[in-house]
Structures are given as structure tokens and as C-alpha cells.
Amino acid sequence: MTPAFTLVQLRYFATVARLEHMTAAAAELNVTQSTLSSAIAQLELEFGVPLFDRLPRRGLRLTPAGHTLLARSAAFLEEAELISRSVREDTTVLSGDLVVGIYAPLAPFRAPVLLQQFTSEHPEVNLVFLEGDQGTLQQALLDGHCEVALMYDLGVGERFHRQIIEQIPPxxxxxxxxxxxxxxxxxxxxxxxxxxxxxxxxxxxxxxxxxxxxxxxxxxxxxxxxxxxxxxxxxxxxxxxxxxxxxxxxxxxxxxxxxxxxxxxxTDKLPPTEASLVRLAGIRPTRKSRAFEAVCLSLAERRTSAVDPGYSTVPTVAIEASHRTNR
Structure with missing residues (x-):
């Protein structure tokens, strides 16, 4: 059976999911709250499951089905935007927002350089970093608040795909x-x-x-x-x-x-910490997040050539092998 939901409904849903509040989402989208409520109700009818739990005086909270839809809709919505842009402008320039989680102790060392390089290569993408500890970032990935996170491998569960970027010894x-x-x-x-x-x-x-x-x-x-x-x-x-x-x-x-x-x-033989790009397993990444991944790998290779004594970077071949085994 062909799904009957529309791109507009999916965009409305994504905005409500991000803000967790119907009134705030309606204001941002410049539509009436009744229009927004109707779109969400039609989506829930289409999928046959509730997408939000309604919390009195606290707004909305995604259900497990809502989390699944949010995670899987990101790449779909981005592709729709790129199709529209390519038809109108004959270009596939990346644009829009990209929220990347980053482990707080890593942020001062990596975030400014990543932002500078990524913005240079993709000036029309609004890259925003969400800092947190390991548990907070995993929850942010599950909640759809970020699509990918640069973090350590410590405590990362089986629900996530992990691509090693660097090995950093203590x-x-x-x-x-x-x-x-x-x-x-x-x-x-x-x-x-x-x-x-x-x-x-x-x-x-x-x-x-x-x-x-x-x-x-x-x-x-x-x-x-x-x-x-x-x-x-x-x-x-x-x-x-x-x-x-x-x-x-x-x-x-x-x-x-x-x-x-x-x-x-x-001098002791101790295990390094692995800095990895982490995303939900089984979810097709957006082009924006793949572009961020490419920038991470490029900068890691530059640090290798700089011969920084404080860390060692995993060779590209090893990273690719890890990526294949974690699929």
C-alpha cells in the first residue's frame, strides 16, 4: 500500500519534534496551531500509532514510533530539498541546519577547527554543536536532537553505528x-x-x-x-x-x-580512547552529515602528518575496515 503522507506533514512533524511544543512550532512555521495539529493527527492515522505523548502543561514528548520516524525522515527530507534545488537552480549545494553532538572534553580541541573547515567547504549549511557527556549524546541521538556525534567509544551501545576517527592514548x-x-x-x-x-x-x-x-x-x-x-x-x-x-x-x-x-x-601498554563518529544504526545518513564525516577524516589525516606526540590517528584503511565491520 502506497503511503499517503505528504512532505509538508513530515516537515511539520520534524519541527514539532524538535521544539516539543505545538504552539512554538506553529509560530516558527507561520501556520495556525489547528493546521499543525491536523497534520500530526493525519500522520498518526496513516501510521496507526501515536507519534507524541501529550504532557499536560509540559508540551509533547516523542513516542518510540515518533523517534523512529524522526530518525528516518531526516535523509528523506534533505533529499527532497536537494531535488527541488537541483530542478530550480541546477545545483546540489548543501544547505540547511546540521546539529552535531560533541563530547564536552573534545569540544575545545575539535569543534572550532571543524566549524571553520566545514563552513569553508559548505557555507550554506548552518552547523551547530550540541555539547554533552557520553550518555547525554547517546540520548540526543535517540531523541533525534542530533544526527551524528563526535565522541569517545566509551559506553556506546549496540543501537549505534560507530566509525573510528582517532585513537588517543592516555x-x-x-x-x-x-x-x-x-x-x-x-x-x-x-x-x-x-x-x-x-x-x-x-x-x-x-x-x-x-x-x-x-x-x-x-x-x-x-x-x-x-x-x-x-x-x-x-x-x-x-x-x-x-x-x-x-x-x-x-x-x-x-x-x-x-x-x-x-x-x-x-610507557605502559594501555588502551587508547577511540574518538568516533556515532549515529543510530540502520539509519541512512543525510548528505550534510556525510560531508561532516569527510571533514573529520580530512582533519584527522592532517593531524597525523603533524606528528602530534599526544595521540595517534587510525590509518584510513583501518577506519574503512572498522566502518565495514560495524555496518
Missing amino acids: HVIVPAHHPLALAGRSEASLEEFAEEPLILLNLPHTREYYLGLFKQLGIAPRVRHVSLGYETVRSFVALGHGYSVLNQWVDHGMTYAGAHVVPIRL
Whole structure:
């Protein structure tokens, strides 16, 4: 049986799903609320399931069926727009909005450069980053608030497809007056810090990763302070409150506290963190998100050629192999 819903109804649905409020969606679309309600009701009649739960005084919330429709409609709506543009203008230039999730500790290192490069290549696309922790980003993908997320592989469930972009090994940071820093040491074993106080980055999944490194070596860390903030951890260390284990390498060492930290590579054979592009499994990606993926890979290859000592990037062949095995 041929579906009877229209593109207009699907666009209305997507706007309501994004705003989770009928009145706000009607104002944005410049239509009456009754027109919008009618379109949603017709879609629900067509599919035979409710797409929203109506919450008194709180707006709307997508049902599981609504989440499925939202995820699968993104590429469909984009293709319809491109067809219209190609007929009218003989062009397939990408345009519109693209919301990308990004893991908060990654954002300062990756988001500005990605935005600059992506905007240069696709100036008519409005790229917006949604920052969050690992769990928040997975929920945002499930809710349709973003189509793709750049995040670590930590805690990513089977409902998601994952493409590895970089492998980033852990390292230690110490205050500038630490004996190893004063001795000019650039490498050390994690065991050398076993008796010193640890400043722990305490984000969900990230915390378990760092504590797992100690467990792998049979070390019981002396956790002195915990923090949800990457820069807070670095400032604690800079002022001599302890050392920390992190992944993102910062060469300059300056912290918000005004003092410096010194990064030291770890000689132990420890698992790296994998920075990946994550999206819902089984969903055809939009062209905009594929363009963002291409920019991520291109910039990762540039970082490889720069020989940054703080991370290693997965070779393109390995990335492609991972992509095939995760389909």
C-alpha cells in the first residue's frame, strides 16, 4: 500500500519534534496551531500509532514510533530539498541546519577547527554543536536532537553505528615543579605515581576508563579530588594538588589558574580512547552529515602528518575496515 503522507506533514512533524511544543512550532512555521495539529493527527492515522505523548502543561514528548520516524525522515527530507534545488537552480549545494553532538572534553580541541573547515567547504549549511557527556549524546541521538556525534567509544551501545576517527592514548600531567618535570622526563610509568594524589576527571564512562587503567596495572590510585571539568582538573594539578591522567594533549601547559602543567607520556601498554563518529544504526545518513564525516577524516589525516606526540590517528584503511565491520 502506497503511503499517503505528504512532505509538508513530515516537515511539520520534524519541527514539532524538535521544539516539543505545538504552539512554538506553529509560530516558527507561520501556520495556525489547528493546521499543525491536523497534520500530526493525519500522520498518526496513516501510521496507526501515536507519534507524541501529550504532557499536560509540559508540551509533547516523542513516542518510540515518533523517534523512529524522526530518525528516518531526516535523509528523506534533505533529499527532497536537494531535488527541488537541483530542478530550480541546477545545483546540489548543501544547505540547511546540521546539529552535531560533541563530547564536552573534545569540544575545545575539535569543534572550532571543524566549524571553520566545514563552513569553508559548505557555507550554506548552518552547523551547530550540541555539547554533552557520553550518555547525554547517546540520548540526543535517540531523541533525534542530533544526527551524528563526535565522541569517545566509551559506553556506546549496540543501537549505534560507530566509525573510528582517532585513537588517543592516555598520558599524565604534573605541575611544573614536580620532580619528573624538573628532571626533564618526557616519559614515565603510571606506577611511578602510585603514592601521589590523583585528580580524577569524573565524567560518566570516562571515570571508569581512567580507573580501569590503574586496575590493569594492579595499582590502587589515591583519588584526592574529582571534577567534571577538564580545565578544572588541569588547574588543580597546576597548583600542586596532585597529578592526573588525561587523553587530550595540550602542548602549552597554561591553565586557568595561571600556573602550568607538564604532560608526560606513559610507557605502559594501555588502551587508547577511540574518538568516533556515532549515529543510530540502520539509519541512512543525510548528505550534510556525510560531508561532516569527510571533514573529520580530512582533519584527522592532517593531524597525523603533524606528528602530534599526544595521540595517534587510525590509518584510513583501518577506519574503512572498522566502518565495514560495524555496518
